[in-house]
Amino acid sequence: xxxxxxxxxxxxxxxxxxxxxxxxxxxxxxxxxxxxxxxxxxxxxxxxxxxxxxxxxxxxxxxxxxxxxxxxxxxxxxxxxxxxxxxxxxxxxxxxxxxxxxxxxxx
Numbered sequence: 001x002x003x004x005x006x007x008x009x010x011x012x013x014x015x016x017x018x019x020x021x022x023x024x025x026x027x028x029x030x031x032x033x034x035x036x037x038x039x040x041x042x043x044x045x046x047x048x049x050x051x052x053x054x055x056x057x058x059x060x061x062x063x064x065x066x067x068x069x070x071x072x073x074x075x076x077x078x079x080x081x082x083x084x085x086x087x088x089x090x091x092x093x094x095x096x097x098x099x100x101x102x103x104x105x106x107x
Contacts, residue, residue: 003047010101011101029080029087036073039073044068044073049100053086055089058086077102077104
């Protein structure tokens with residue numbers, strides 16, 4: 001059973017005051033991920049845990065907390081995050097470890 005999805009995203013646990021930050025980060029991450037043509041049409045909600053440098057935003061480690069349900073897409077999620085390299089540094093009040101649910105749509 002998936003813990004996170006369209007109604008309950010991992011970043012929601014940080015509070016609404018960080019909404020703009022997470023919106024920017026999720027857009028950046030999702031934009032770097034290529035959805036393979038073999039992935040069936042649908043909406044996928046992989047959740048990643050990023051460890052970032054709090055000063056530079058460099059992604060030091062990334063792991064899938066919850067898989068998308070499509071094995072090939074999961075490997076593309078990992079590759080896409082690796083391509084990003086860094087995100088905006090977390091604002092004051094956030095740790096260097098961030099859990100983020102992405103929304104990926106294959107039409």
